[in-house]
Each structure stands twice: as structure tokens, then as C-alpha cells.
Amino acid sequence: MPVVEVNKLIKEYPAKNFSKEKITALKNFSLNIEPGSIFGLLGPNGAGKTTLVKILLGITFPTSGEVKIFDKPISDITYKYKVGYLPENHRFPNYLSGEQVLSYYGRLSGLSVKDVNQKIPEMLSMVGMSDWGKTKIKKYSKGMMQRLGLAQSMLNNPELIFLDEPTDGVDPIGRKEIRDILLNLKNSGKTIFLNSHLLSEIELVCDKVAILDKGSLVKTGTIEEITAVEDSYVFFTSELSDSMINDLIIKFKVVMHGKNEFTYASSSLDDVNKILDYLRSGNILIKGFNKEKTSLEDMFINIIGKQTVN
Amino acid sequence: MIFKTLLYGTIREAIEKKIILAMFILIGLIIFLFLLFINLDTVDGIQQMFSLGGDESYRENIIRFTIELLNPFIFLSVFFLLLIFSASYIPSMLEKGSIDVLLSKPVSRSKIIIAKFLSVVFLAFIILTFLILLIWLMISIKTGIWHYPFLTSILWFTLIFAILYSFQMLLGIITQSSILSLVINLFILFPVSGVLSLRELTIFTLVDSGFAKFIVNFLYYILPKAWDIREICVNLILGVSVESYQAVITSVLFMFTMISLSVLYFSKKDY
Numbered sequence: 375m376p377v378v379e380v381n382k383l384i385k386e387y388p389a390k391n392f393s394k395e396k397i398t399a400l401k402n403f404s405l406n407i408e409p410g411s412i413f414g415l416l417g418p419n420g421a422g423k424t425t426l427v428k429i430l431l432g433i434t435f436p437t438s439g440e441v442k443i444f445d446k447p448i449s450d451i452t453y454k455y456k457v458g459y460l461p462e463n464h465r466f467p468n469y470l471s472g473e474q475v476l477s478y479y480g481r482l483s484g485l486s487v488k489d490v491n492q493k494i495p496e497m498l499s500m501v502g503m504s505d506w507g508k509t510k511i512k513k514y515s516k517g518m519m520q521r522l523g524l525a526q527s528m529l530n531n532p533e534l535i536f537l538d539e540p541t542d543g544v545d546p547i548g549r550k551e552i553r554d555i556l557l558n559l560k561n562s563g564k565t566i567f568l569n570s571h572l573l574s575e576i577e578l579v580c581d582k583v584a585i586l587d588k589g590s591l592v593k594t595g596t597i598e599e600i601t602a603v604e605d606s607y608v609f610f611t612s613e614l615s616d617s618m619i620n621d622l623i624i625k626f627k628v629v630m631h632g633k634n635e636f637t638y639a640s641s642s643l644d645d646v647n648k649i650l651d652y653l654r655s656g657n658i659l660i661k662g663f664n665k666e667k668t669s670l671e672d673m674f675i676n677i678i679g680k681q682t683v684n
Numbered sequence: 685m686i687f688k689t690l691l692y693g694t695i696r697e698a699i700e701k702k703i704i705l706a707m708f709i710l711i712g713l714i715i716f717l718f719l720l721f722i723n724l725d726t727v728d729g730i731q732q733m734f735s736l737g738g739d740e741s742y743r744e745n746i747i748r749f750t751i752e753l754l755n756p757f758i759f760l761s762v763f764f765l766l767l768i769f770s771a772s773y774i775p776s777m778l779e780k781g782s783i784d785v786l787l788s789k790p791v792s793r794s795k796i797i798i799a800k801f802l803s804v805v806f807l808a809f810i811i812l813t814f815l816i817l818l819i820w821l822m823i824s825i826k827t828g829i830w831h832y833p834f835l836t837s838i839l840w841f842t843l844i845f846a847i848l849y850s851f852q853m854l855l856g857i858i859t860q861s862s863i864l865s866l867v868i869n870l871f872i873l874f875p876v877s878g879v880l881s882l883r884e885l886t887i888f889t890l891v892d893s894g895f896a897k898f899i900v901n902f903l904y905y906i907l908p909k910a911w912d913i914r915e916i917c918v919n920l921i922l923g924v925s926v927e928s929y930q931a932v933i934t935s936v937l938f939m940f941t942m943i944s945l946s947v948l949y950f951s952k953k954d955y
Contacts (some may be wrong), residue, residue, distance in 0.1 A: 387954075399859070407694060423894075428784070428954075428955070431784075431787065431788045432787060432788075433787045433788065433954075433955050434954040434955065435952070435954060451792060452790060452791060453790075454788065454790035455790045457788065459784070459785065461781060461784040461785060461788075462781075463780065463781045464781045464784065464785055465779055465780070465781035465782040466782075466785070467693075467697060467700070467782075469697070469700035469701060470696075470700070478689065478692075479694055479785065479789070481686070481689040482689055482690070482786070482789040482790075482791060483789055483790065484686065484789075484790055503733035535773055536788075571765050649703070
């Protein structure tokens with residue numbers, strides 16, 4: 375059963391200039407997230423990503439559509455006992471220390487004082503902040519605030535964690551540490567909903583991604599599915615002779631990348647087999663061939679670019 | 685548990701932001717000035733003057749003198765300070781990044797608002813207790829007149845604050861601005877309700893139209909009556925019978941309406 379079920383979700387905001395027109399932030403949006411996975415949400419600024427997260431957390435209300443978390447409608451706030459959230463640009467009371475912040479929000483999450491006190495050192499250690507627990511957070515750097523926010527989101531041992539730009543302001547080593555934390559959480563069966571602008575990061579940790587643009591779902595799938603280039607294969611072979619290269623270019627219209635790698639674009643598997651037969655007939659060792667992939671970033675820019683043109 | 689945490693959070697905010705400390709210092713200053721007043725033997729002089737009329741008259745006059753310390757000027761100053769100190773609670777809670785975390789917790793929105801309201805009123809109660817109890821103790825020790833009904837003013841003043849704050853809370857939720865909610869509240873609740881309380885002596889001497897009088901009366905009945913409640917409080921301390929509690933009843937109804945509207949608006953609002 376999916377952890378998050380979104381069905382035909384629409385969110386409209388009134389226009390600010392008192393006109394009757396409405397701004398549609400989400401258009402008939404549907405999505406399912408399976409348990410135990412890291413789900414990445416991508417989209418340019420204003421795509422509706424934060425609106426979606428806020429609806430899932432009951433911070434903003436949908437105009438229409440159905441949203442269920444752990445098979446409960448979001449109007450039933452008890453699902454929040456099993457949810458953690460790190461918002462973008464979060465603001466904790468700056469007169470509190472790190473430990474006090476965790477204690478306050480832990481108790482608001484429904485934990486007992488005893489449980490909170492037990493969990494605080496564990497969480498601070500997990501995010502590498504053990505030495506800073508007693509320091510007032512007004513002395514924290516941006517990266518430290520993010521780590522504290524991450525600890526806060528995990529304090530109630532949630533089954534589903536929403537993270538909005540979790541590595542914002544964190545140095546590269548810290549980012550790697552946060553990625554490791556996310557993978558550990560996933561391995562322990564948690565579901566993570568990740569909203570990040572850092573596509574390379576999403577590519578490294580997410581099992582599945584959805585691309586959102588202007589309130590509509592543009593593409594969804596696993597990282598492999600999203601980054602695969604349709605009908606294009608990359609072949610890795612032993613060194614090819616000049617005559618064979620010539621034949622491949624003329625007969626099969628391949629694109630060579632040196633003498634032992636080429637790309638072949640075709641929608642027909644028969645054509646792919648013809649190339650394989652040709653190579654074998656020339657006693658060429660086929661080291662491997664794959665469907666061509668692109669980086670998530672290139673794919674994202676390609677998709678969003680097309681959307682903008684359309 | 686969650687309700688207690690919200691109460692604790694608000695009180696902690698007041699302590700850490702040194703709001704309570706500032707209030708205690710300001711009130712301490714008022715009391716210090718009052719102490720100087722006593723040391724200048726003014727009270728002794730007043731004692732001698734009052735005692736000329738016999739024991740009963742002396743006691744009555746001391747009580748009147750004590751109540752004079754809750755005169756309109758001090759009343760206005762104390763509530764002005766209390767409303768200033770409480771103005772930022774709701775807007776700071778609604779700031780982006782802060783409200784997001786709060787609403788992601790398993791706490792109902794109505795609980796958040798009611799807890800916030802009660803905790804701010806509780807803080808005001810502590811501050812008013814400090815002020816009134818100290819004044820009462822000093823006068824009682826100095827004069828030997830222990831007039832316990834004076835202490836009921838703590839509860840009356842807390843009620844007045846709760847009524848005024850309920851309106852400020854609603855304004856804070858709607859405008860999300862401390863200054864705007866404070867200015868509107870102070871304007872409507874002090875000059876406007878003050879003039880409306882004295883409408884017979886002020887507005888009605890200038891206005892003749894029946895319709896205008898109806899509107900003024902309507903405004904009087906729907907708006908809170910801080911001044912009238914103060915008057916009732918003073919009469920009760922003096923042991924004077926109160927003819928009508930209409931001002932208390934309509935003001936309390938106003939308070940519940942404001943709290944209900946706050947909960948309703950907050951429960952429907954997108955953040």
C-alpha cells in the first residue's frame with residue numbers, strides 16, 4: 375500500500391490583485407509513493423513543489439482532490455505522529471539551545487519527556503552536533519541549523535520524512551554525511567520525500583523522482599527510467615578497423631566515440647541485432663552495450679525547456 | 685502533554701526574550717516611586733488626616749486611597765504595557781519557517797490558538813499579581829488596614845486583559861503584524877470604548893438624531909467595556925452594590941466571539 379496517495383489534486387490561490395482570477399498552483403496532480411523508498415521531487419521555482427509538500431503536511435489546504443497518508447485522509451491529523459518535516463528556511467526560536475529546540479518540538483510531536491531526553495543525544499550525534507547541543511542556536515551557522523533541523527525531523531522516529539532542501543548551506547562533507555543518513559534511514563525502512571534543487575544529489579540517493587512544472591506532473595519514474603535516452607544504445611567493443619568504422623557510419627548511421635565505442639539510434643531491436651551480427655562477423659569482441667543515459671540535470675533542463683517553449 | 689508544551693513554549697519565550705523581566709522592572713520602578721512617596725511621610729499625613737473622622741472613616745479612606753492607585757492613568761499605563769508585550773506572540777508564531785514546523789506536528793490548530801491565548805493571559809496574570817499584591821502589601825503593612833477584597837482586582841484586571849487580548853489575537857492572525865494589531869486594538873479599545881462608556885455625557889450632548897444614537901449604543905454593546913469593568917471592580921472592592929453586570933457579560937461574550945473567530949480563521953488559513 376502506498377505511503378502517500380495523491381489523486382486529482384488541485385490547488386488554487388486567489389490572485390493578489392482582488393481580481394476574480396485564480397492562480398493554479400497544482401493542476402489535477404496524482405502521485406503514489408511506495409514505502410521504504412527515497413522519492414525526489416524536482417521542478418523549477420514556482421512549479422508547485424512546496425505547495426504539494428505543504429498540502430501533504432496539512433499546512434495548506436487543497437482546493438479539490440484526494441490526499442491520503444498512511445491510508446488516512448490529511449484531515450485526520452493523527453498521521454502526523456508518524457511524519458517528520460524539515461522545511462526550507464526553517465526558523466526555530468533563537469533564544470533556545472539545540473537541545474531545547476529538540477525537546478520542544480519532540481514534545482509537540484507527541485513524545486514523552488523521558489523519550490525526548492533519551493533521543494536528543496542520539497539525534498545530535500547522528501547529525502554530528504553532539505558538542506553543540508547546549509549552545510544557543512543564534513550562534514549556529516546555516517549548515518548547523520540544517521543539521522539541527524534534520525535531527526528535529528527524525529526525533530519522533532517517523533516512518534515518512536519530508537525534507538525540503540536538506541543540504542542547503544551545508545558544506546560538501548556535510549552533504550555527504552546527510553546523504554549517508556538518508557540512505558541509512560531508507561535501509562531501515564523509512565520513506566523519504568526529498569525536495570531539492572541539487573539534481574546531482576537527487577540522482578545519488580533517490581529511487582524514484584517526479585518532475586513538476588507549472589503545477590503539472592511532467593514525468594515520473596526511477597532514475598534509470600528518467601535518464602534513459604529513448605531508442606539509443608551505446609556499444610563498447612574491441613578496437614574497430616577503419617573500414618568497419620566506415621561501414622558502421624555509412625550503413626548504420628552510428629556516431630563514433632573513438633575506435634571502440636559508438637552510439638546507435640534505432641527504435642527496432644532487429645536493427646540492434648543486425649549491428650551485433652555485423653560486429654560478430656568481423657570477430658569484434660562486444661564488451662557491452664546499454665541503453666544510452668543522460669544526466670538527470672540534462673534531462674531536467676531538456677524537459678523543462680520543452681515545457682517552457684510549449 | 686502537547687497543550688502543556690505549548691504553554692511552556694510561550695512562557696519560556698517571555699522569559700528568554702526578557703519580556704517578564706522588563707515588565708517586572710517597569711512595575712518595580714512604579715512601586716519604587718510609590719515607596720518614596722510613602723517614605724516622605726505622605727501616608728502618615730494622610731493617616732492623621734483620615735483618622736480625624738474616627739476608626740470607620742479612617743479605614744474607609746485608606747481603602748479609597750488604595751483604590752486610587754488603580755486610577756485610570758495607572759490602569760491605562762499597565763494595560764498599554766501588557767498589550768505591547770503581548771503584541772508579538774501571534775505574528776512571530778506565524779512567521780514563515782516557524783508556522784510550517786508547528787503545523788507539521790500532530791496538534792490541532794484550535795489547540796494551538798487556545799493554548800497561545802491562555803498562556804499569554806497566564807503571563808499577564810502573573811505580572812498583575814506582582815503589581816497589585818506588592819501595592820496591597822505595602823499599604824497594608826504601613827497602615828495596618830488589610831482589605832482583602834482589593835486582591836480581587838487581580839482577577840478583574842486579568843479578565844479585562846483577556847478580553848482585550850482576544851481582539852488583539854484575532855487582529856494578529858489576520859494582519860500578521862504586531863504593530864498594526866497593537867495600534868488598532870489600542871485605538872478601538874481605549875479611546876473608542878472610553879468615549880462610548882461616557883456616551884451620555886459626550887456624544888449624546890452633541891448628537892440629536894435617534895439613528896445616530898442607535899448606532900452609538902450598538903457600538904457600545906458590541907465592543908468590550910474595559911472602563912466599565914474597571915468601575916465595577918472598584919465598586920465591588922469598596923463594597924458598593926453593582927446595579928448591572930451587563931458590561932461584564934457583553935465583554936465576555938465579545939471575548940468568546942473573538943476567540944472563536946481566531947480559531948475559525950486560523951483553521952481555514954493556508955500558510
